Structures are given as structure tokens and as C-alpha cells.
Amino acid sequence: MRFLTILPLATCALAANITRFAPSVPLAPSPLPLPHTRSDGEAIISLFETLGRTTIWRSIANITLQSPGYTYEPEGIVRLGSDRYVVSAGDWTVPATSYGNGLIINGTDRTAGEGFAHFLVYTGNGTLLADATLTAPGEIEYHTGGIDFDGKYIWTTLAQYRPNSTAHIVRVKPTDLSQETVLRVLDHQGAIVHNTAKQTLHTLNWGSRNASTFAYSQSGQHGRPKHYKPKPSNVSPFASSIATVRNPSYFIDYQDCKLLSLASPSYNYRPIMLCSGIATLGTYYLGGIALVDVETMVPVAEVPITLRTDAGVPLTVNPVEVSVVNGKLRMYWLPGIGETVLRVFEADPRSPFEFGGGPQ
Numbered sequence: 001m002r003f004l005t006i007l008p009l010a011t012c013a014l015a016a017n018i019t020r021f022a023p024s025v026p027l028a029p030s031p032l033p034l035p036h037t038r039s040d041g042e043a044i045i046s047l048f049e050t051l052g053r054t055t056i057w058r059s060i061a062n063i064t065l066q067s068p069g070y071t072y073e074p075e076g077i078v079r080l081g082s083d084r085y086v087v088s089a090g091d092w093t094v095p096a097t098s099y100g101n102g103l104i105i106n107g108t109d110r111t112a113g114e115g116f117a118h119f120l121v122y123t124g125n126g127t128l129l130a131d132a133t134l135t136a137p138g139e140i141e142y143h144t145g146g147i148d149f150d151g152k153y154i155w156t157t158l159a160q161y162r163p164n165s166t167a168h169i170v171r172v173k174p175t176d177l178s179q180e181t182v183l184r185v186l187d188h189q190g191a192i193v194h195n196t197a198k199q200t201l202h203t204l205n206w207g208s209r210n211a212s213t214f215a216y217s218q219s220g221q222h223g224r225p226k227h228y229k230p231k232p233s234n235v236s237p238f239a240s241s242i243a244t245v246r247n248p249s250y251f252i253d254y255q256d257c258k259l260l261s262l263a264s265p266s267y268n269y270r271p272i273m274l275c276s277g278i279a280t281l282g283t284y285y286l287g288g289i290a291l292v293d294v295e296t297m298v299p300v301a302e303v304p305i306t307l308r309t310d311a312g313v314p315l316t317v318n319p320v321e322v323s324v325v326n327g328k329l330r331m332y333w334l335p336g337i338g339e340t341v342l343r344v345f346e347a348d349p350r351s352p353f354e355f356g357g358g359p360q
């Protein structure tokens, strides 16, 4: 029933299905921090340009995230100041299983499976403050993807956990985790970022093979959304994208992205995001991070990351966040299912300069 209510914009947010573990502790700082695009985004871009294959990554912290009581797969992370992390997480209760023999039914290759999408709110030391369930029991679009914070909302996709399926896009208020469905998409969707200047949403589909741009509202004369009408996920029509572009890079599949700049002077005033991910090459997992043009998906800088957990899982397999501390670039990675240690690394600016891949 939670998705059946249509209310005007001012009151349309769905109250969160939430467990607060420390009800008196606010979920987000007040005021909310600035997003990367209005704070450290350009500094991150400049520091990214100093990275290479020989960069020395110094381990700064291993933050053990308190368990919500079930095993989850982390999908995305945003950092709200130094003392809050919001993690999007999937609790997979019935696995989606392959139909086998290359069989395709209704455009996809596996059963729907079952599960729940969660947002988990942690303090800087990994204390769990809240667990919100974003999807109702039986909801087929239960897979949350990468997330990003635009200064006001945290955006995520909620999709079927199978390729070439369906999804809806929601925005979540960091202060109470209430959510609004913004539009529906006729494809699986994973990572998402929101261009607040153009009021466009940019989503990556299964394996980040395609990127789609959606206009979710139209600006009125005073720059206020005029036609924005959130719709319940099970009745509204699918939105048409303004553009869908093929991702030209097969270096890694992006899992989680952070919008850094709406118009970066370093890259011809293009909108730039940082994405992290992996590629499976035979039995080898290649990890990496990239700066990517949000609209064309052209990577403008790419660096492989060979860091792994003690169990051998590449750190870049799931969520990523980034910050600048004392002029140094910090990366935050939360790899794997059942992995509850947020790993924080700093790029050592004294890393040796690299001349190339060896003698030509």
C-alpha cells in the first residue's frame, strides 16, 4: 500500500519504514553539508589527475559498520560531513536464478528473486543509527543501486535485480529517510547522479553499459519545478529518456558514482562524475576508478586499483565515496556481500612518478 498514495508535491513524501536505534540522535547534520559540486569537486578532479598506476594508497581507517542483523550487499555510499555515512544496501532473501541454457523470457535471463532495499545510516565510527526499508514486501523492484547526494536529497534507483527489466527512481530526504518516486524506467538501472543545474537525472543500466539522461521536471520562470508530479511505481508510465548513450569504456563496469562538477574548467566545462567499479576478466577481477563525462560517458581519466580485502575481494566492487583532507585525496570503499568494513585510503602525494609501462 505504501506506493498507492498520490499526494501533492508538498506532502507527497512517503514516511520511511524505519527503525531508529538512537532516536534522539539526528540522522543528518543540520544544516546539510554542501554536495561535492559546490565544495570539493574541482579539488578532487585536480587530485585525481595526479594519480597513476604507481600511486601509493595509504590505509587511513577501517571502520567496522555495525550489523543491522542480516547480511546485506552494500551498493552505494554517501558521506554527509565527517560523522555520517548513508549506505544503500540490498537484503537478498530469494536469489534471482538464471533460466539456464541462454533462455530469455520477457527480455530477461533470470527469475525476479526477492529482497528488500535498505538505507542504513552510520556515524563516523560505524555506529548504526537507523535502518530504513525502501521497498514493500513483494515489490519486484527491490534492488537499490549506487547513490548520490545533491545537497538536498539522496538519489537512488530501485530496480528489478535482472538485466533489461524495470526500475523506478526515488529521492530520499537525509533528515528522515522519507522517499518520493520521481519516475519509472523501462530498463534495469544502477548508479545515478542528479545534475541540479539542468534538472537532469543520469542513470547507468546493468553493467553500466548504457547511460540515460532524464528530465524529471521543468523549471518555471522562477526556477521552481512546475510540473513535477511524483507517481507511484506500480501505476505510472515509463519515462522517455532525453538521451541514451552507449558507454564506450569496457575497462571497468561502474557501480557507484559521485557527481563532482556541473561544468568542470579542467574538462571543457563538461559535467564530471567519479565512478568506481570492477571488470571480470576470465578469473581476474580488475578494479578501478574513473572520472567520466556524465552525458557522453567518455572517461576523461582512469586509474586501476589493485587493493583487495584480506579475502581477496577488490575494494572497488561496490560503494565509493571521496573527499579531500588536508589537501590529500581520500577514497572510501565498502566492498562485497557480508563485508562490513568501510576502508578509507589516502593517495600519497609522494608516490613515484610513472614513466610508462616499460621499454617500448
Ligand SMILES: *[C@@H]1O[C@H](CO)[C@@H](O)[C@H](O)[C@H]1NC(C)=O
Residues within 6 Å of the ligand: 059, 060, 061, 062, 309, 310
Ligand atoms: C586496515 O586493515 C588492513 C587489513 O585488512 C590492514 O592492513 C591496515 O593496516 C588496516 N588499517 C588501519 C588504519 O588500521
Ligand SMILES: *[C@@H]1O[C@H](CO)[C@@H](O)[C@H](O)[C@H]1NC(C)=O
Residues within 6 Å of the ligand: 105, 106
Ligand atoms: C512474462 O510477461 C507476461 C506478461 O506480463 C506475464 O504474464 C508472464 O508471467 C511473464 N513470464 C515470466 C516468466 O515472468
Ligand SMILES: *[C@@H]1O[C@H](CO)[C@@H](O)[C@H](O)[C@H]1NC(C)=O
Residues within 6 Å of the ligand: 106, 107, 108, 164
Ligand atoms: C528487453 O526486453 C524486451 C521485452 O521486455 C524485449 O522486447 C527487448 O528485445 C529486450 N531487449 C534486449 C536487449 O534483450
Ligand SMILES: *[C@@H]1O[C@H](CO)[C@@H](O)[C@H](O)[C@H]1NC(C)=O
Residues within 6 Å of the ligand: 083, 123, 124, 125, 126, 127
Ligand atoms: C561513536 O560515535 C558516537 C558519536 O557519533 C559516540 O556517541 C559513540 O560513543 C562512539 N562509539 C564508539 C564505540 O566509539
Ligand SMILES: *[C@@H]1O[C@H](CO)[C@@H](O)[C@H](O)[C@H]1NC(C)=O
Residues within 6 Å of the ligand: 002, 017, 116, 133, 135, 136, 137
Ligand atoms: C517494513 O520493512 C520490513 C523489513 O525491514 C518489512 O518486514 C515490513 O513489512 C515493512 N513494512 C511495510 C509497511 O512495508
Ligand SMILES: *[C@@H]1O[C@H](CO)[C@@H](O)[C@H](O)[C@H]1NC(C)=O
Residues within 6 Å of the ligand: 205, 209, 210, 244, 245, 246
Ligand atoms: C543501449 O541503448 C541502445 C539505444 O537505446 C540500445 O539499442 C541497446 O540495446 C542498449 N544496450 C544495452 C546493453 O543496454
